[in-house]
Amino acid sequence: xxxxxxxxYPFIEGxxxxxxxxxxxxxxxxxxxxxxxxxxxxxxxxxxxxxxxATAAAMAERFRAGGRLFTFGNGGSAxxxxxxxxxxxxxxxxxxxxxxxxxxDQAVMTALGNDVGFDLVFSRQLIAHGxxxxxxxxxxxxxxxxxxxxxxxxxxxxxxLTVGLSGYDGGRMAxxxxxxxxxxxxxxxxxxxxxxxxxxxxxALWAAVQEAIS
Amino acid sequence: MAxxxxxxxxxxxxxxxAQDLARASLAMARRFSAGAxxxxxxxxxxxxxxxxxVEFVHPVIMGKRALPAVTVPPAADMVASLRAxxxxxxxxxxxxxxxxxxxxxxxxxxxxxxxxxxxxGAGKHxxxxxxxxxxxxxxxxxxxxxxxxxxxxxxxxxxxxxxxxEHPGLLKPEPECTSxxxxxxVCITCSDEGRPAEVVSVDGDxxxxxxxxxxxxxxxxxxxxxxxxxxxxxxxxxxxxxxxEPGRSV
Numbered sequence: 001x002x003x004x005x006x007x008x009y010p011f012i013e014g015x016x017x018x019x020x021x022x023x024x025x026x027x028x029x030x031x032x033x034x035x036x037x038x039x040x041x042x043x044x045x046x047x048x049x050x051x052x053x054a055t056a057a058a059m060a061e062r063f064r065a066g067g068r069l070f071t072f073g074n075g076g077s078a079x080x081x082x083x084x085x086x087x088x089x090x091x092x093x094x095x096x097x098x099x100x101x102x103x104x105d106q107a108v109m110t111a112l113g114n115d116v117g118f119d120l121v122f123s124r125q126l127i128a129h130g131x132x133x134x135x136x137x138x139x140x141x142x143x144x145x146x147x148x149x150x151x152x153x154x155x156x157x158x159x160x161l162t163v164g165l166s167g168y169d170g171g172r173m174a175x176x177x178x179x180x181x182x183x184x185x186x187x188x189x190x191x192x193x194x195x196x197x198x199x200x201x202x203x204a205l206w207a208a209v210q211e212a213i214s
Numbered sequence: 215m216a217x218x219x220x221x222x223x224x225x226x227x228x229x230x231x232a233q234d235l236a237r238a239s240l241a242m243a244r245r246f247s248a249g250a251x252x253x254x255x256x257x258x259x260x261x262x263x264x265x266x267x268v269e270f271v272h273p274v275i276m277g278k279r280a281l282p283a284v285t286v287p288p289a290a291d292m293v294a295s296l297r298a299x300x301x302x303x304x305x306x307x308x309x310x311x312x313x314x315x316x317x318x319x320x321x322x323x324x325x326x327x328x329x330x331x332x333x334x335g336a337g338k339h340x341x342x343x344x345x346x347x348x349x350x351x352x353x354x355x356x357x358x359x360x361x362x363x364x365x366x367x368x369x370x371x372x373x374x375x376x377x378x379x380e381h382p383g384l385l386k387p388e389p390e391c392t393s394x395x396x397x398x399x400v401c402i403t404c405s406d407e408g409r410p411a412e413v414v415s416v417d418g419d420x421x422x423x424x425x426x427x428x429x430x431x432x433x434x435x436x437x438x439x440x441x442x443x444x445x446x447x448x449x450x451x452x453x454x455x456x457x458x459e460p461g462r463s464v
Contacts, residue, residue, distance in 0.1 A: 035228075086259070
């Protein structure tokens with residue numbers, strides 16, 4: 001028997017039955033978020049245009065000298081690291097360049113995580129692989145991940161070029177005294193929108209590297 | 215060769231996919247509520263499948279439900295791996311081109327396995343009508359633009375799925391036609407003319423087949439002898455026809 005106050009809490013009993021309104025709301029929400037993502041993408045690419053060119057020039061110099069690109073990140077950012085390594089090694093056009101994601105090998109990741117701790121999973125790999133002409137590129141939405149900061153510090157020690165992609169206000173990766181030489185920031189407080197704009201930055205940077213190296 | 219100059223452009227494609235995203239999200243929320251596992255695969259872009267899975271398992275927003283999502287290993291035989299793993303009620307989400315034969319073969323088994331299928335992709339060619347329960351397709355033919363927009367699409371799928379959880383009354387399964395139209399030319403809940411089934415083993419005129427309701431023995435004497443893995447339509451204990459070859463992308 002419905003209570004007389006049910007109108008205050010229309011769906012509290014879980015008896016909502018018409019999905020039409022929800023579907024309309026969902027579609028409208030998708031459109032709104034899509035526009036936000038497009039706006040942040042444009043703003044990020046515009047603000048970062050000069051830095052993208054400078055970073056690409058420095059990267060092209062490293063590649064020409066025989067350097068390799070090492071990418072890394074945690075969670076969704078680990079998949080970005082994987083996507084970027086894929087793009088550089090198997091490009092849709094242009095020149096294939098040596099790149100590898102440090103987050104991809106689960107044997108190495110779990111060995112290091114278990115034996116020396118998760119803060120060192122990327123830096124220890126750079127100790128093993130890094131050379132002076134190489135490039136270390138790390139992805140984070142907060143810009144604060146400890147294992148990225150450790151990896152950047154190690155890369156810097158080896159005279160590698162350090163490139164970071166960050167979100168929010170850039171975090172530790174963009175703060176004073178950072179070991180990150182070029183930190184590109186998607187300025188938003190939504191993790192999803194940040195990652196979407198970082199994908200655009202990755203593609204812009206890759207295209208600029210291709211242009212600089214050809 | 216395409217030019218390498220500057221940034222890719224992002225056309226505003228949301229008009230074409232907003233409704234599809236909404237419907238897919240509600241269907242996924244219903245399946246998750248009923249206990250589904252979501253199997254994510256992207257044979258050519260494994261990082262996209264990894265990203266979808268981590269998104270659902272480890273939400274970026276504190277307090278949101280962790281949902282069971284798994285990446286199908288890119289090196290795996292997709293059909294064999296999923297055949298062994300999925301149970302009726304699960305979700306299979308794939309990011310792939312329309313003409314990826316591995317994906318076509320997987321998706322056309324969705325009705326026999328009893329899973330909800332979601333196919334995300336881009337380009338001039340779309341999967342044939344009815345290839346999956348949900349097709350979310352972008353028009354762009356620029357691979358970089360498509361890759362960027364895929365990230366948006368699965369982020370939105372996650373966000374909208376969680377919005378649906380705030381509407382428990384709408385998460386009960388709907389008594390609706392769920393046929394994809396491809397395998398079963400006739401819907402199992404609308405008519406009894408033919409139910410899609412996948413052949414498990416054959417012994418003379420008899421075959422063991424898999425359907426969403428479980429395994430059953432059927433008579434295959436009316437059709438050419440099928441092989442394990444073939445799809446057939448079952449009516450009243452008989453295979454009445456072999457399911458046709460998968461449709462071409464259009």
